[in-house]
């Protein structure tokens with residue numbers, strides 16, 4: 001097989017096929033700003049040229065296969081719908097000063113034109129710049145928020161969790177409104193990106209039960225992903241945190257036919273004993289154990305077995321223990337494991353399980369890409 005371009009490689013994996021080698025992305029989102037001198041995210045986030053410059057610099061340095069547009073991907077839709085911004089340690093997020101204080105507020109939520117709201121406009125333009133520069137040969141993805149997490153940002157996660165039990169009809173009314181607006185934004189990336197990664201941190205089973213996922217997240221995600229696919233974009237589902245309890249539904253939310261993917265850290269075998277038990281059950285082997293130095297990779301064994309013939313799986317190098325606190329040798333070992341557990345037949349993308357801390361050392365990002373090239377070859 002001749003060497004593929006990054007775009008061909010990623011498209012093949014997302015379609016369920018076997019490329020020349022496993023594709024890899026370093027997921028340098030806020031971390032990319034370090035490549036241009038480390039400006040504060042809040043100072044450059046509405047400047048698409050600077051954001052694109054940072055992403056291009058990171059891509060040029062690390063040579064990964066997917067470039068990601070966006071910064072505060074979990075929060076843009078909520079901000080557009082009126083949530084207030086605040087600055088956390090690394091990222092402009094939304095404040096506790098919620099937009100929805102009573103159910104009447106649902107009718108009053110603003111839905112600004114995408115070109116009239118600074119954040120939506122800036123991310124769309126950033127994606128356009130990356131797509132123009134790289135899109136003919138390298139995959140461009142954009143991070144956006146899933147409707148359930150946007151609802152949580154508009155209400156406060158604790159208020160949303162209570163409302164799922166106390167006012168389910170009102171939650172559905174909110175979800176309808178949020179989903180309609182979100183889809184408009186997501187579809188606007190057609191011609192500006194190849195793939196849309198929908199982030200749903202609030203559907204992690206640590207926060208939301210599988211039963212609530214099924215009722216309040218799944219139907220809206222299904223509509224979201226279908227609309228993304230209908231717009232000619234490739235949908236990627238990113239449920240954060242421990243996903244073992246909702247993995248089947250997370251795949252079921254995607255359109256029937258690939259290309260598509262589920263990206264996650266999927267679980268952690270040492271601190272979440274249920275995760276390891278899940279792998280043992282799926283694989284049918286009680287003796288499977290976790291590596292104390294890398295308790296994430298083992299999850300890929302179960303994920304591949306459970307859903308690897310239905311969608312492409314992307315993950316799940318431990319973003320903290322390996323990428324932030326580990327050495328290049330640890331990164332290489334984790335990549336080797338992930339490829340061994342989930343590489344067979346293709347439909348795998350190696351990447352950190354979630355967004356990267358800005359303090360991740362450059363040599364670990366180099367190691368991530370180099371190790372994938374070393375161990376991920378199919379030819």
Ligand SMILES: [Zn+2]
Nearest residue numbers: 240241354355
């Ligand atoms: Zn995540």
